[in-house]
Amino acid sequence: MVEIKIFQSIFQLKKEDWDLLTRSSSPFISYEFLGVLESTGCIGKERGQVPFYFTLWEKGSLRACYYIFLKSHSYGEYIFDWAWADAFQRAGLPYYPKFCSQTPFTPISDLKLLIHPDDLAFKSKFAKILQKAVSEVANKIGTSSIHVLYIPHSEKEFFPKDMYLHRKTHQYHFKNKGYNCFSDFLNGLEKKRRKQISKERNYIEKKSGLEIRQFTGGSLNESHAELWYQCYLSTIKKKMAHGYLNESFFKELFKALPDKILLLLAFRGEDLIAGSLFLYDKETLYGRYWGALEKTKFLHFEMCYYQGLDFVFSKGLKRFEAGAQGEHKIKRGFLPERIWSAHYIENQIFRQAISQFILDEGKSLEDFFEVIETKMNPYKKRSSDVKKS
Known part of the structure; x- marks a missing residue:
């Protein structure tokens, strides 16, 4: 007999139990990452983003979890639904609160339905039980919708189309084709792209007067978090954006996950100029944040x-995920990848309208992919490709 328990804090669960469910996931749904978001006040009721951990137990043992957040806004999602919210408002209907399954402020395709390694054969069964529990709570709360963002391809089937609208967007990813060094990568590019990248790197190395220092693992400390936060704030101010994360978050994250973090800081002498922050696991590097206190040509690319x-x-x-937006990434070896999300819209009139919007959006995206492949792909054409053209 299974039992459903709902928790609103990761700290109500044991780390060893959570680690079993997330053993093959990215650092972004680790106990440490979610815990730091919570303990530093970056998520919670006051931030309009309350965690709900729908957990499934059997004989007192945690067997599965579907994590989702009750939100009063759409900030930090990067799969945009602001137009949908505006349409609801103009019709005199509330769009918020809504349920949204996504690691806060993180556009990464992670598993949403976490299953104990001994129960993977029961994932479909557990998924239905957990989704039913979410729907029941959503009805009690009165949410307008349930959104599941950045679904891995392997989980699409667990969000059936008779309930969810499936939406396609894109991000730019690099797939390592067995390159051992940067020169191997350059040799795989068309001559024009190769020359431009070499020019950009040469400028930074020989003409910018900058020194770029790398920190990860034991070389990271609290002072680096303080320096990095200056860079983070500079981007927030320039873009007049929302600062989702505070300085305490970065300090605690550097302590909690040092072996999953790569920090780059650029200096001119001892003066901080810019920084970029990445997380990584055994297979993938995830580009997350960038900020510059002083503008320097080509430094962003470097x-x-x-x-x-x-x-x-x-x-x-094997992979480097550079995130969404920015066609300039294509010239530098990052090609678009289809990204999936699923959306349950309670109001049937709006569901029909949003369904048509998603259909039209998807057709435009496929046209975009065709243009990239035929006209903008920076990699050398194989002999078989030349024959086809």
């Missing part, structure tokens, strides 16, 4: 892409 690629090659990683 610190957000090229230094990251150097790290990928040195660690033998």
